[in-house]
Amino acid sequence: MAIVKTEKLSKIYNPDTVPVHALRDVTISFEEGEFTSVVGPSGSGKTTLLNMIGGLDKPTSGSVEIDGTTITGMSDRELIDFRLKHIGFVFQHYNLIPVFTALENVSFIMLLQKREKSEMENRAKSLLEQVGLSDRMDARPKQLSGGQQQRVAVARALASEPRFILADEPTANLDSTSAMNLLDIMEKMNREQNVTFIFSTHDQRVIDRARRVVYMVDGKIDRDEVQK
Amino acid sequence: MLFLKLAWRNLWRNRKRTLITVSAITFAVVAAVFMQSINRGSHEVMIDNMVRFHTGYVQLQDYRYDAEPSLDNSFFFDDEIRDRVKKTYPETELVLPRIETFMLAGNEHTTRGALVLGILPEQEDAFSGLKNHLADGRFFDPAEQAAVVTKGLAERLQLSIGDQLLLIGQGRFGMSANGLFEITGILDHPLRDMNNQTVYIPLETAQFLLSADDHITALLVHPGGERHVRAAANAFNEEFSGDDLKAYTWPEMMPELLQLLEFDLVGAYFMSGILYIVIGFGFFGTILTMTLERTKEFGVLVSVGMSRVRLGMVLFLETLFISITGVISGVVAAWLILYWFYLNPIELSGEIAETVIEMGWEPVLPMSFAADQFYMQGLIVFVIAMFVFLFPLIKIMRLNILEAARS
Ligand SMILES: Nc1ncnc2c1ncn2[C@@H]1O[C@H](COP(=O)(O)OP(=O)(O)O)[C@@H](O)[C@H]1O
Ligand SMILES: [Mg+2]
Numbered sequence: 001m002a003i004v005k006t007e008k009l010s011k012i013y014n015p016d017t018v019p020v021h022a023l024r025d026v027t028i029s030f031e032e033g034e035f036t037s038v039v040g041p042s043g044s045g046k047t048t049l050l051n052m053i054g055g056l057d058k059p060t061s062g063s064v065e066i067d068g069t070t071i072t073g074m075s076d077r078e079l080i081d082f083r084l085k086h087i088g089f090v091f092q093h094y095n096l097i098p099v100f101t102a103l104e105n106v107s108f109i110m111l112l113q114k115r116e117k118s119e120m121e122n123r124a125k126s127l128l129e130q131v132g133l134s135d136r137m138d139a140r141p142k143q144l145s146g147g148q149q150q151r152v153a154v155a156r157a158l159a160s161e162p163r164f165i166l167a168d169e170p171t172a173n174l175d176s177t178s179a180m181n182l183l184d185i186m187e188k189m190n191r192e193q194n195v196t197f198i199f200s201t202h203d204q205r206v207i208d209r210a211r212r213v214v215y216m217v218d219g220k221i222d223r224d225e226v227q228k
Numbered sequence: 229m230l231f232l233k234l235a236w237r238n239l240w241r242n243r244k245r246t247l248i249t250v251s252a253i254t255f256a257v258v259a260a261v262f263m264q265s266i267n268r269g270s271h272e273v274m275i276d277n278m279v280r281f282h283t284g285y286v287q288l289q290d291y292r293y294d295a296e297p298s299l300d301n302s303f304f305f306d307d308e309i310r311d312r313v314k315k316t317y318p319e320t321e322l323v324l325p326r327i328e329t330f331m332l333a334g335n336e337h338t339t340r341g342a343l344v345l346g347i348l349p350e351q352e353d354a355f356s357g358l359k360n361h362l363a364d365g366r367f368f369d370p371a372e373q374a375a376v377v378t379k380g381l382a383e384r385l386q387l388s389i390g391d392q393l394l395l396i397g398q399g400r401f402g403m404s405a406n407g408l409f410e411i412t413g414i415l416d417h418p419l420r421d422m423n424n425q426t427v428y429i430p431l432e433t434a435q436f437l438l439s440a441d442d443h444i445t446a447l448l449v450h451p452g453g454e455r456h457v458r459a460a461a462n463a464f465n466e467e468f469s470g471d472d473l474k475a476y477t478w479p480e481m482m483p484e485l486l487q488l489l490e491f492d493l494v495g496a497y498f499m500s501g502i503l504y505i506v507i508g509f510g511f512f513g514t515i516l517t518m519t520l521e522r523t524k525e526f527g528v529l530v531s532v533g534m535s536r537v538r539l540g541m542v543l544f545l546e547t548l549f550i551s552i553t554g555v556i557s558g559v560v561a562a563w564l565i566l567y568w569f570y571l572n573p574i575e576l577s578g579e580i581a582e583t584v585i586e587m588g589w590e591p592v593l594p595m596s597f598a599a600d601q602f603y604m605q606g607l608i609v610f611v612i613a614m615f616v617f618l619f620p621l622i623k624i625m626r627l628n629i630l631e632a633a634r635s
Contacts, residue, residue: 051630054531056531056629056630057630076536077535077536080530080533080534080535080536081533081535083531083532083533084532084533084534085533089531089532091528091531091633094524094525094528094633095528096528097234097525097528097529098241098525099234099237099238099240099241100233100234100237104230104233107230108230108234109532109533111230111231112532112533112534112535112538113533156532157532160533
């Protein structure tokens, strides 16, 4: 069964003034264990699609179903709770709480989930180890490089044990070494722990690493390919 | 715990701004208390003088006297009543019998209306330090045919020590009352009204003059301090109701003055209001930048699943820290500053000083040191701060996470 399913998803920004059709009747689904990249030129609707899937924004028409639950039509409060329990997020920039250490940033999401304190710490530590930051756990975001910050963000996204992780251009602000390093980590988690990743990008080298590539043009799915 | 940590760390994130906000609140409390203190200071002096030199804390009167202040409504007073007063309210420190009436006071040529008070000078002095205000001469002995005239009246009648004062009027039940009194002293009365019209004569002499043997119009009781006033009056009312006597507290005896002072405070309240508004806007500026700066962070937190209520709580904690710290340090600072002024009062100079000295006051800026102004002003500033801090809460509740992320 698909983890994510959209049905004729449309989004029109500013319908009353200068309407922008950001998404046009997008119907697509994502399966468990996927490592998928959503690609396309700037303005093609990648962010909008990911926001809809992540329950961060509401479609003009159509629906989004996650694990059999329709999230379209949920209240703001229900959505916040749903995101906390089911979806992991990695944003392009400004992911972390600046006053928290790496460890606290990862623990924090589990605190919101009201987990046991001891479990919280152990899990946060092991996740930071997995992203190769065992020696930077007590550093604050400002003391970390952009690549390191994104790795903490991946650890945080994973901490809540979500059904899948959404990452909107996670490498856009990184140099290519850091970008490849981040991809290595994501790929490893996908391979070894079957973590589902859906990420957008317009970087060809990142696209090359994805197993499935969804091409978007002008708010529509242009092509949907499985690579290699 | 992590929430508390988050709030706490956020305070230290911009140390300078937190410090500025805290000191702004501190300053606000100090300014508010200071203003109150000065506004209330002169009133306290007035009320205190009024109580000390005119009404006393509690008075016992015939219950008819208030409506019709005539000698016909005087009452019998002897040692037995004095003892009953002390027994009824054991904390009682002083009991001052007085007989009071209006008469004409004159020299050979002219007369003027005068308030004649028959008193026991030693007791009056013990209560109010009346003798300290003698400009010249001395107070009389208990049954002497002598008078102490207030300065204003003496000047108007062109009388001085050793001269004879003529008193003409009516005694009890319409008996005529005339007498000549040797002036033994001139008193500079602290209350301007009284200074222009008062004549003190010995109680016994007055009772004889007014055909009112053993009668008085008022019994002033000093119940041992302000906080005893209500309780003492209640006790006396119970004890003496069978004797047709009624006890009045000082606020009951000078309602007009209190009303006037209250009215005088309207301007002060208005000024305080302006101060509060300035304080409020000051906070608002800081809080506004603080909130806008963190919009992105709020957006991320809500995006990954932090409920708005939780986020609001963290912010509330932050603001609570700031407000409480500011208010407490403000109250402490205000207390220290007022204490310093208490030890080193601001000296008045020039014309104001002369007027004040003339009225028998010390030429210093009167300030109130009442405790309630500290916590009242502290509380008001705290409420203002918390009210202003509603702004970020509203902001969080309405936050559009996508816009926040893009900002
Ligand atoms: N909040 C918004 N208001 C108006 N137009 C928007 C808004 N967000 C995105 N758009 C428009 O929708 C289209 C798709 O944007 P987006 O999903 O961000 O594309 P991508 O992420 O592929 O660059 C663009 O034309 C963009 O200008
Ligand atoms: Mg985008």
